[in-house]
Amino acid sequence: MRTLTHLERLEAESIHIMREVVREGVRPVMLYSVGKDSAVMLHLARKAFYPSPPPFPLLHVDTTWKFRAMYELRERAAREAGMDLLVWQNPEALERGINPFDHGALHTDMWKTEGLKQALNHYGFDVAFGGARRDEEKSRAKERVFSFRSASHGWDPKNQRPELWNLYNTRKAKGESIRAFPLSNWTELDIWQYIMAEGIEIVPLYLAQKRPTVERDGLLLMVDDDRFPLAAGELPVMRSIRFRTLGCYPLTGAVESEAATLEAVVQEMLLTTTSERQGRAIDKDEGGAGMEKKKAEGYF
Amino acid sequence: MADAPAYEVDALIAEDIGAYLAQHQSKSLLRFITCGSVDDGKSTLIGRLLYDSKMIFEDQLAQLEADSKRVGTQGQEIDFALLVDGLAAEREQGITIDVAYRFFATEKRKFIVADTPGHEQYTRNMVTGASTADLAVILVDARKGVLVQTRRHSFIAHLLGIRHIVLAVNKMDLIGYDQAIFDQIVADYSSFSESIGIESFAAIPISGFKGDNITAAPSLATPWYGGPSLIAHLENVELGGDAAQSRPLRMPVQWVNRPNLDFRGFSGLIASGSVKPGDAVRIVPSGKTSTVKSIVTFGGDLDSAVAGQSVTLTLTDEIDCSRGDVIAAAGDPPEASDQFEATLVWMSDEALKPGRGYWLKLAAQTVTASVQEPKYEINVNTMARLAAKTLELNAIGVAEIQTDRPITFEAYENSRSLGGFILIDKITNATVAAGLLHFSLRRAQNVHWQATTITRADHAALKNQQPRVLWFTGLSGSGKSTIANAVEQRLNLMNRHTFLLDGDNVRHGLNKDLGFTEADRIENIRRVGEVARLMADAGLVVLTAFISPFRAERQMVREILPEGEFIEIFVDTPLSVAEARDVKGLYKKARAGELKNFTGIDSPYEPPENPDIRVNTVEMTVDEAADEIIRQIMPLK
Numbered sequence: 001m002r003t004l005t006h007l008e009r010l011e012a013e014s015i016h017i018m019r020e021v022v023r024e025g026v027r028p029v030m031l032y033s034v035g036k037d038s039a040v041m042l043h044l045a046r047k048a049f050y051p052s053p054p055p056f057p058l059l060h061v062d063t064t065w066k067f068r069a070m071y072e073l074r075e076r077a078a079r080e081a082g083m084d085l086l087v088w089q090n091p092e093a094l095e096r097g098i099n100p101f102d103h104g105a106l107h108t109d110m111w112k113t114e115g116l117k118q119a120l121n122h123y124g125f126d127v128a129f130g131g132a133r134r135d136e137e138k139s140r141a142k143e144r145v146f147s148f149r150s151a152s153h154g155w156d157p158k159n160q161r162p163e164l165w166n167l168y169n170t171r172k173a174k175g176e177s178i179r180a181f182p183l184s185n186w187t188e189l190d191i192w193q194y195i196m197a198e199g200i201e202i203v204p205l206y207l208a209q210k211r212p213t214v215e216r217d218g219l220l221l222m223v224d225d226d227r228f229p230l231a232a233g234e235l236p237v238m239r240s241i242r243f244r245t246l247g248c249y250p251l252t253g254a255v256e257s258e259a260a261t262l263e264a265v266v267q268e269m270l271l272t273t274t275s276e277r278q279g280r281a282i283d284k285d286e287g288g289a290g291m292e293k294k295k296a297e298g299y300f
Numbered sequence: 301m302a303d304a305p306a307y308e309v310d311a312l313i314a315e316d317i318g319a320y321l322a323q324h325q326s327k328s329l330l331r332f333i334t335c336g337s338v339d340d341g342k343s344t345l346i347g348r349l350l351y352d353s354k355m356i357f358e359d360q361l362a363q364l365e366a367d368s369k370r371v372g373t374q375g376q377e378i379d380f381a382l383l384v385d386g387l388a389a390e391r392e393q394g395i396t397i398d399v400a401y402r403f404f405a406t407e408k409r410k411f412i413v414a415d416t417p418g419h420e421q422y423t424r425n426m427v428t429g430a431s432t433a434d435l436a437v438i439l440v441d442a443r444k445g446v447l448v449q450t451r452r453h454s455f456i457a458h459l460l461g462i463r464h465i466v467l468a469v470n471k472m473d474l475i476g477y478d479q480a481i482f483d484q485i486v487a488d489y490s491s492f493s494e495s496i497g498i499e500s501f502a503a504i505p506i507s508g509f510k511g512d513n514i515t516a517a518p519s520l521a522t523p524w525y526g527g528p529s530l531i532a533h534l535e536n537v538e539l540g541g542d543a544a545q546s547r548p549l550r551m552p553v554q555w556v557n558r559p560n561l562d563f564r565g566f567s568g569l570i571a572s573g574s575v576k577p578g579d580a581v582r583i584v585p586s587g588k589t590s591t592v593k594s595i596v597t598f599g600g601d602l603d604s605a606v607a608g609q610s611v612t613l614t615l616t617d618e619i620d621c622s623r624g625d626v627i628a629a630a631g632d633p634p635e636a637s638d639q640f641e642a643t644l645v646w647m648s649d650e651a652l653k654p655g656r657g658y659w660l661k662l663a664a665q666t667v668t669a670s671v672q673e674p675k676y677e678i679n680v681n682t683m684a685r686l687a688a689k690t691l692e693l694n695a696i697g698v699a700e701i702q703t704d705r706p707i708t709f710e711a712y713e714n715s716r717s718l719g720g721f722i723l724i725d726k727i728t729n730a731t732v733a734a735g736l737l738h739f740s741l742r743r744a745q746n747v748h749w750q751a752t753t754i755t756r757a758d759h760a761a762l763k764n765q766q767p768r769v770l771w772f773t774g775l776s777g778s779g780k781s782t783i784a785n786a787v788e789q790r791l792n793l794m795n796r797h798t799f800l801l802d803g804d805n806v807r808h809g810l811n812k813d814l815g816f817t818e819a820d821r822i823e824n825i826r827r828v829g830e831v832a833r834l835m836a837d838a839g840l841v842v843l844t845a846f847i848s849p850f851r852a853e854r855q856m857v858r859e860i861l862p863e864g865e866f867i868e869i870f871v872d873t874p875l876s877v878a879e880a881r882d883v884k885g886l887y888k889k890a891r892a893g894e895l896k897n898f899t900g901i902d903s904p905y906e907p908p909e910n911p912d913i914r915v916n917t918v919e920m921t922v923d924e925a926a927d928e929i930i931r932q933i934m935p936l937k
């Protein structure tokens with residue numbers, strides 16, 4: 001008798017989900033955001049299909065505003081996994097120069113929500129893996145592992161299929177698509193624990209280091225390139241910071257920290273008193289229902 | 301508030317994170333379900349568990365405090381229920397309508413809680429949550445005692461194979477922590493639970509609101525209580541995965557891993573037992589045996605693997621094995637059968653249609669299955685068995701199930717993986733039912749397929765043609781029989797071997813025992829489909845002229861034939877035109893109420909969405925329609 005640890009059971013479940021998708025989906029793709037959850041998801045995919053490479057490409061829905069360190073890891077991670085990397089930038093957003101400084105919520109809507117829909121339609125993917133976890137946010141707690149999207153990519157939380165045992169009904173009508181969430185039952189701590197146990201490479205921004213920063217609306221932002229508009233006479237301040245989540249650098253708040261190792265990061269996380277998405281601007285829209293509303297519109 | 305601190309982990313985290321992580325690394329995982337309605341304080345209890353285990357952060361707490369004052373039901377105190385009722389609709393209506401999954405951890409274990417609603421109209425949600433749980437916390441309001449809903453929750457938990465039941469008698473603070481009341485509730489529950497086959501349960505007096513006996517026991521208010529706290533109990537019960545390891549090896553094959561010609565591995569999640577290189581295994585249903593060569597993983601080959609792990613096995617022999625097969629202990633393989641008795645939980649607004657073909661998914665097997673009229677439905681409140689002709693949303697019943705080919709299975713009570721299944725509607729793709737297989741009604745092994753030397757290809761070759769089933773569908777009076785007849789005449793002149801199956805004619809013989817109810821119409825088409833298949837096997841071009849009003853049944857026939865042989869021909873005639881023709885005078889009778897269940901009048905017709913051929917009888921003559929069909933199906937070779 002050998003009692004499996006919770007990480008072993010989570011890993012087995014995620015791998016099972018991925019294999020079901022590959023066997024039952026027609027054109028699967030893995031959404032790869034270069035964050036720590038994506039890193040774990042990619043690692044699990046390599047495990048699920050070894051010695052074959054994962055039989056689907058990676059898709060990065062790019063906003064052109066990610067941290068530079070993310071772009072660097074993106075190429076390397078795909079190469080090491082032996083997978084094709086597809087990068088999609090919403091051509092309309094590109095043309096109109098949509099950016100987080102001037103366009104606010106429109107930035108997320110056009111680059112991410114619209115960009116994702118465009119990319120899935122363009123390539124004809126019918127199943128997209130995403131790294132969302134149920135512990136992230138209240139409406140995620142009720143989302144299925146296999147989450148269905150209408151032909152226009154909308155999510156209807158009242159009309160979800162029951163998911164029993166580990167049986168997934170992957171059947172869908174033409175035009176419909178599926179978001180599959182193999183990390184549904186992982187928590188933030190599980191993710192960190194697994195990264196440490198498996199030696200998974202993550203973007204160095206998760207570890208504390210002295211970086212140039214400015215304060216904007218209560219968020220501590222990193223000046224990652226010269227597109228960041230500084231006020232007259234304003235100079236970035238070097239602070240020891242790290243990030244708990246990674247997105248577009250002008251929208252992602254850093255925390256001041258001295259945690260330069262994974263252990264120290266986990267230690268800080270466990271002793272901290274604010275939730276992970278707190279550094280993100282988008283959840284706070286529309287009262288408590290911000291994320292639910294975005295998902296109904298097609299946000300991942 | 302709780303009279304004992306939650307978990308003393310902060311000190312360890314601060315002082316020795318390495319030691320803490322090592323401890324966390326070796327935690328096990330328990331999945332449990334909480335059953336109870338809003339009134340029982342279920343959400344409050346879960347909120348309390350999250351709060352006490354530090355899973356609530358300051359920003360969430362700040363929002364919670366603000367929300368509590370705005371819409372909460374606890375006055376100025378924190379309303380934990382707001383923390384767990386996720387969807388906007390639920391927050392507004394103050395009810396839990398879906399299954400939500402919550403996570404927390406103690407020093408010993410990580411927990412996944414399925415939080416499901418308690419009302420009868422959400423039975424399906426509770427079944428969903430219970431399907432993956434090892435333990436159920438049944439909440440009872442101490443002021444109300446064992447209620448109808450307590451019985452329903454217990455019955456469902458037991459039905460879904462949950463072996464550990466906790467009777468949490470909540471709101472003890474509101475009855476002054478009275479031991480006598482607690483004891484009476486436990487006695488009531490004990491006699492009920494025994495009657496439905498629950499072997500044992502643990503009873504704990506708690507207050508989710510005040511925190512009594514949640515993390516430490518006994519609380520100051522219940523000195524008379526001698527058992528563990530709720531958390532202590534959850535930390536120590538036996539895990540379902542451990543029990544599965546002591547059963548024989550079963551690994552449903554999900555995916556065949558073939559990176560190159562030299563490697564062929566079989567990937568799956570081990571459902572029960574354990575495996576190591578050198579073990580003798582049998583592939584079910586083929587019955588072929590081989591030996592495990594290696595257990596391949598990304599991190600290197602393993603010496604052994606156990607139930608609950610996802611692995612890839614290689615075998616010493618090149619034997620046939622694909623998705624849906626089960627790799628099993630050679631000396632103790634599971635059975636295969638195509639007729640079962642099963643319990644069904646109906647999950648769709650559209651009621652069960654006995655006889656209709658549904659997709660049945662069990663482990664990695666997907667087959668077509670039909671359900672007989674239920675033997676009985678179970679009243680989930682009284683456990684009484686009621687006669688039933690169908691199963692409506694949230695109904696639980698027992699029925700016989702037939703599959704179109706044998707599937708490998710085990711009784712649900714022995715294996716959730718090989719005994720639990722779902723039914724899927726073939727048209728809407730909705731998951732319409734959850735099922736629990738109990739036993740095979742006859743050993744399918746006793747009814748073998750007899751292999752014949754002359755194959756269907758030989759039959760067809762001799763006739764110098766490709767078999768086809770030309771399936772005419774349309775309203776009564778649309779012209780199906782007339783056009784089919786004209787098509788057959790043309791084929792006959794071209795020396796094709798044909799046979800025309802006509803709806804009226806078949807009802808004089810083969811199907812004379814069938815009427816026109818929905819169930820009989822389904823059976824009518826099933827039989828005609830089987831006959832058409834036999835004739836196609838014999839090499840014929842079969843023409844059928846039946847109203848065949850339901851998409852699902854036409855789809856069923858399409859699926860029992862080789863791909864491309866089923867040609868759906870929609871004889872598209874508007875109801876008004878067909879009714880005006882009224883060749884047989886049937887519409888007149890139906891309108892007069894003398895004929896019941898008449899398609900188009902008081903019984904639905906579902907037109908094909910993408911017919912292979914469509915003929916419009918308003919614009920085309922019979923000869924034009926027949927010529928058009930011939931043009932589209934030729935050359936038939």
